[in-house]
Amino acid sequence: MKKQWKRGFVLLLVLLLAFSMVGCSGDGDDEALPEVINIGVLRVPNDQTLAIAEGLLDDHFGEMGIECxxxxxxxxxxxxxALASGSIDFASMGNTNAIVSLARDLDVEMxxxxxxxxxIEALAVKNDSGIEKVEDLAGERIATPFAxxxxxxxxxxxxxxxxxNDVELLDMQTAEIVAAWERGDIKAAYTWQPSLGVLLQTGFPLVTSQDMAEKGFIxxxxxVGRKGFTxxxxxxxxxxxxxxAKAGDIYRAxxxxxARIVAEELExxxxxxxxxxxxxxxxTPQELLGEDYFGTTGNPGHFAVIMKDTADFLEEQESIDQAPDQEAFNTYVNPKYIEMAVEMMD
Structure with missing residues (x-):
């Protein structure tokens, strides 16, 4: 009887172990951390550039065995x-391109x-061009990156x-704008730093994004993050x-x-x-959770309204086929991960 009991007990253990291994093989792959996080960046002096230069992201994810x-x-x-192809997990971009992401039904969220x-963005005009006010641009060619x-x-x-309707707009990337400016092909261009700084060496800002923000055009x-990852x-x-947020704190402190850290990174x-x-x-993340920006989960902030207003304008200009509705933007501008980040920092 003892031998039979022992054989039965051993068999039971073997079966339990087998079932536990099957369970692990089913869930383990879903919960495993990724080996790599692919992050799309713009080479501009912002918190992301500062975080990369200081190694904050590499250190944070490196401790988990994840490469950035x-x-x-x-x-x-x-x-x-790149987001459409699934080759990156996160991307930095202007909010107008984030609108394009939603309008194109890319599976992403802001x-x-x-x-x-x-x-940091401005309409640059060449010195001695004779252009002194916006109305003087009639008949001119103006370069800018479309969308x-x-x-x-x-x-x-x-x-x-x-x-x-009285100007010719040219769709150029920032490097192309600088080259066209230096060749004398254009007298005016709306672009951002650092290309803007090159233009301002022989020109001046006629209008800045700060000027237009004061008129309500923010x-x-x-x-934006790919939902398959986020x-x-x-x-x-x-x-x-x-x-x-930690990188932002370095700058605010x-x-x-x-500026020294960012300068070294961007040369x-x-x-x-x-x-x-x-x-x-x-x-700060706390400010972003305010009503002017993201708001909180269940209480969308005003930035979703700004995104909708901008989308309506882009539709009117035929830059997108159809503007998403306000409810889509309320969901798209997602405060969830900022809320989680604030909890992590507390």
Whole structure:
């Protein structure tokens, strides 16, 4: 009897072990951390550049055995193409391109605002061009990256002046704008730093995004995340935002030091970096959860309304086929991961 009992007990243990192994093989793959996080970046002086330069993201994810790969994009158009293919998990872009993401039904969500754009973007006009006010641009060729924040502000600038049908707009990337400017092909362009700084060496800002923000046309650089990643790894997503917030704290605590770090990363002077960083508004995660921006879960903030208003304008200009409705934007501008990041920091 004892031998039979022992054999039965051993058999029971074997069966339990077999079932537990099957259970682990079914759930383990779903819960395993990714080996790599692919992050699309813009080479501009913002919290993301500061976080990368300081190694905050590499250190945070490296402790989990996760590698960060940074893919540089010159515009949100390129980033959206990468998101559509599933080759990146996060991307920085202007909020107008984030609208394009939603309008194109890309499976993404907006999860962060790097900065509200001010003097960092502007309509540059060549010195001695004879152009002194916006109305003087009638008959001119103006370059800007289409579907960008610069494009949106430029269109509204021209519309307010009543000359939107009297100029020729050229779709150029930032490097192409600088080359065309230096060749003398264009006298005016709406672009952002650092290309804007090159233009201003022989030109001046006629209108800035700060000027237009004061008239209600607000633009920002934001982060969108691919839902296939954000929904599967919410803690990792929040961890990234937590480190962007830490980078912002470095700048807020010592602007000169923040500019020095960014300058070294972007290979520009600390003076240029500081000027560019002061040309935008950086918000804390707590401020982003306020009613002017993301709001909180279940209580959408005003930035979703700004996104909808901007989308309606882009539809009117035929930059997108159809503007999503307000409810879509209320869901798209998602405060969940910022809320989680704030809890992590507390």
């Amino acid at each position: 790969k940074y893919i540089i994009f010159d515009s949100g158009v390129e980033a959206n193409q 999860i962060w605002i790097h900065e509200i754009l001010g003097d 960008s924040t610069a494009h949106y502000i430029l269109l509204n600038t021209l519309k307010l002046a009543g000359i939107e 633009t920002a650089n934001v982060v 929904e599967k790894y919410p803690e990792l997503t929040a961890g990234m935002l937590m480190n962007l 010592d602007a000169q030091e923040g 520009i002077t600390p003076e240029d970096a500081l000027m560019q960083m002061q040309g935008s508004i950086w918000k």
